[in-house]
Amino acid sequence: MGKVIPNDTCDAGNINKMTSPLLDVHELHKSFPLQGGYFASSQEKCLAVQDVSLSLYEGETLGIVGESGCGKTTLARMLAHIEKPTAGEIRYRGQNIFNFDKKQLKAYRRKAQFIFQDPYASLNPRLTAGEIIAEPFTIHRRDLPQDIDSNLESIMKMVGLSRDQERRYPHEFSGGQRQRIGIARAIALRPEIIIADEPVSALDVSVQAQILNLLKDLQDEFNLTYIFISHDMGVIRFISDRIAVMYRGRIVEIASNQELFENPQHPYTRTLLDAVPRLDKGPQMKREYLNK
Amino acid sequence: MSPVLAVDNLSTWFDTEQGALKAVDEVSFQLYAGDTLGIVGESGCGKTVLSLSIMRLVPTPPGRYVSGQIKMNGLDLLSLSETEMRKVRGKSISMIFQEPMTSLNPVFRIGAQVSETIRLHQGCNRTESHQKAIEMLRLVGIEVPEKRINDYPHQLSGGMRQRVMIAMALACHPRLMLADEPTTALDVTIQAQILALINDLKREMGTSVILITHDLGVIAENAQHVAIMYAGKFVEYADVKDLFAHPLHPYTEGLLHSIPRIEGYYSRDKRLPIIPGVVPDLSRLPQGCRFQERCPDVMPICRDEEPALIGQSNPKRYVRCWKYQ
Ligand SMILES: Nc1ncnc2c1ncn2[C@@H]1O[C@H](COP(=O)(O)OP(=O)(O)OP(=O)(O)O)[C@@H](O)[C@H]1O
Ligand SMILES: Nc1ncnc2c1ncn2[C@@H]1O[C@H](COP(=O)(O)OP(=O)(O)O)[C@@H](O)[C@H]1O
Ligand code: SF4
Ligand SMILES: [Mg+2]
Numbered sequence: 052m053g054k055v056i057p058n059d060t061c062d063a064g065n066i067n068k069m070t071s072p073l074l075d076v077h078e079l080h081k082s083f084p085l086q087g088g089y090f091a092s093s094q095e096k097c098l099a100v101q102d103v104s105l106s107l108y109e110g111e112t113l114g115i116v117g118e119s120g121c122g123k124t125t126l127a128r129m130l131a132h133i134e135k136p137t138a139g140e141i142r143y144r145g146q147n148i149f150n151f152d153k154k155q156l157k158a159y160r161r162k163a164q165f166i167f168q169d170p171y172a173s174l175n176p177r178l179t180a181g182e183i184i185a186e187p188f189t190i191h192r193r194d195l196p197q198d199i200d201s202n203l204e205s206i207m208k209m210v211g212l213s214r215d216q217e218r219r220y221p222h223e224f225s226g227g228q229r230q231r232i233g234i235a236r237a238i239a240l241r242p243e244i245i246i247a248d249e250p251v252s253a254l255d256v257s258v259q260a261q262i263l264n265l266l267k268d269l270q271d272e273f274n275l276t277y278i279f280i281s282h283d284m285g286v287i288r289f290i291s292d293r294i295a296v297m298y299r300g301r302i303v304e305i306a307s308n309q310e311l312f313e314n315p316q317h318p319y320t321r322t323l324l325d326a327v328p329r330l331d332k333g334p335q336m337k338r339e340y341l342n343k
Numbered sequence: 344m345s346p347v348l349a350v351d352n353l354s355t356w357f358d359t360e361q362g363a364l365k366a367v368d369e370v371s372f373q374l375y376a377g378d379t380l381g382i383v384g385e386s387g388c389g390k391t392v393l394s395l396s397i398m399r400l401v402p403t404p405p406g407r408y409v410s411g412q413i414k415m416n417g418l419d420l421l422s423l424s425e426t427e428m429r430k431v432r433g434k435s436i437s438m439i440f441q442e443p444m445t446s447l448n449p450v451f452r453i454g455a456q457v458s459e460t461i462r463l464h465q466g467c468n469r470t471e472s473h474q475k476a477i478e479m480l481r482l483v484g485i486e487v488p489e490k491r492i493n494d495y496p497h498q499l500s501g502g503m504r505q506r507v508m509i510a511m512a513l514a515c516h517p518r519l520m521l522a523d524e525p526t527t528a529l530d531v532t533i534q535a536q537i538l539a540l541i542n543d544l545k546r547e548m549g550t551s552v553i554l555i556t557h558d559l560g561v562i563a564e565n566a567q568h569v570a571i572m573y574a575g576k577f578v579e580y581a582d583v584k585d586l587f588a589h590p591l592h593p594y595t596e597g598l599l600h601s602i603p604r605i606e607g608y609y610s611r612d613k614r615l616p617i618i619p620g621v622v623p624d625l626s627r628l629p630q631g632c633r634f635q636e637r638c639p640d641v642m643p644i645c646r647d648e649e650p651a652l653i654g655q656s657n658p659k660r661y662v663r664c665w666k667y668q
């Protein structure tokens with residue numbers, strides 16, 4: 052397969068394509084050894100991510116879709132420097148993140164935050180909501196910019212939590228509230244990039260809508276750049292400026308939101324779109340609901 | 344024709360420090376052979392407790408079957424002994440659980456777990472069940488299943504674990520399948536395959552299905568009837584086509600509006616219409632309608648008295664709302 056050229060004609064949002072990309076992923080590979088029992092040869096590998104190249108521009112939302120097991124989480128974990136690639140590079144403002152020294156890595160970890168799929172498993176159950184959200188400030192206390200707002204109350208307010216919820220433990224919150232805690236923690240240090248791996252997949256449609264709106268509000272306010280992984284085409288349609296379609300570890304198509312949905316090029320993209328279950332006859336829009 | 348499953352006025356409550364938590368409250372419905380009932384509702388509204396009640400797997404205490412009957416082919420499930428119930432569970436009803444790790448054993452290879460289930464339910468020997476397990480895993484979309492059978496659950500991606508569990512549930516050839524958010528974690532193509540497998544089972548074995556999901560699209564394509572559940576109660580019950588063409592209950596309407604659609608284009612400044620607020624605490628329910636705090640149409644009577652689930656002029660439609668009494 053030839054290299055995929057990002058579609059630069061896209062009209063999406065306020066992306067500034069004149070500047071160089073914030074993140075540049077170059078021919079990234081990741082394989083895991085396959086457990087084949089006693090007799091399997093050790094040569095056999097699971098190729099989770101194969102030859103992935105893409106660019107991420109400041110202020111944009113890049114959606115990533117693809118079937119289960121196609122390597123989305125593996126890619127996200129490498130972007131967040133949680134996992135090392137087998138080959139290839141990820142460049143942040145031109146520098147390979149896997150060559151960073153300790154100090155550079157710490158700075159990168161502050162700039163690129165991760166939001167997990169499972170709001171149940173990803174929060175430390177022994178810490179209160181307040182402690183969870185404040186933890187990044189402790190970790191990075193030596194290298195924080197001066198103008199950063201470390202006021203817990205204002206951070207909690209930004210994600211729709213109230214001050215009196217500060218002392219409660221994760222198990223005392225609903226799934227949507229837990230995801231808000233995860234988001235609060237991720238934005239606390241004013242990162243540039245948020246890598247969100249299926250952040251709304253575990254949530255009800257009603258809560259999902261609230262969180263999706265929140266993510267868009269926060270993006271407007273802080274000029275955040277998102278990598279947003281989802282298997283839900285409706286969610287991807289709502290949130291993304293550009294979309295990368297992954298299939299068996301590879302990116303098979305990258306296009307602007309409108310291009311991808313209105314003029315899909317790759318057969319797998321078409322399969323994906325055809326498989327989306329539809330509400331036969333859409334519900335009639337009897338009333339305009341108020342936002343909020 | 345008599346129904347495969349008849350649930351009549353079922354209430355399952357939990358005793359908690361705050362008092363009785365009414366997880367399932369006065370729920371009634373009937374399900375016929377080969378039919379699918381979709382159940383939709385927000386997390387915590389009682390969907391899982393309803394299916395656990397049918398399986399009689401609610402932990403008692405703290406749980407309590409407060410009222411009602413569950414009849415499966417005329418058999419009164421709530422009055423069976425535990426031994427008898429275990430037989431029903433193994434043979435006639437199987438459940439796909441929401442959390443795959445609850446039905447997968449972390450210390451056994453997945454192949455062993457699937458073939459064990461097949462051996463138990465289809466009465467075949469080890470070699471056969473081993474082959475069938477590989478076949479079953481292939482059917483649910485696991486690639487290179489002859490290698491994957493040697494994996495332990497933690498070596499699979501979340502979606503793959505879900506599929507292994509679905510393979511096990513399908514292998515039981517049940518009369519009634521309870522599928523609790525079976526495809527929520529899966530992408531659309533795999534989801535479509537799995538729903539097709541469940542539909543095959545319906546056609547070939549006449550299996551009836553209760554499909555719990557928050558994906559209304561999945562319901563629209565796979566269920567004949569749909570119940571909208573809110574805070575322990577059914578608030579709307581209808582044929583699928585009617586429900587989507589004309590949602591009646593304000594909650595149903597709000598849900599349908601809050602879904603992002605692939606047909607729509609959403610510019611940067613577009614936001615989704617939301618249902619404000621959160622579900623009420625099931626142990627501290629308000630007097631009157633349970634949806635009153637979030638309802639755009641709330642009237643004075645809604646705060647005083649709880650509406651009943653009332654049949655509409657269309658005989659297959661029921662709504663619990665003062666607007667339609
Ligand atoms: N620690 C590991 N050991 C072995 N194989 C792994 C490991 N982590 C991931 N894999 C394999 O890598 C592939 C990609 O996994 P990944 O978790 O990235 O998928 P995904 O696209 O996020 O899927 P899902 O939508 O189900 O979450 C899968 O085949 C998976 O089994
Ligand atoms: N073992 C239990 N003890 C006490 N409360 C429970 C128990 N299991 C469920 N509940 C409560 O019952 C209600 C319904 O839960 P559930 O059926 O799991 O909801 P869902 O619709 O998300 O499946 C919730 O308020 C939940 O907290
Ligand atoms: S009964 Fe009243 S509060 Fe409840 S859903 Fe109907 S209109 Fe709304
Ligand atoms: Mg994943």
Ligand SMILES: [Mg+2]
Pocket residue numbers: 387390391392441523
């Ligand atoms: Mg549940």
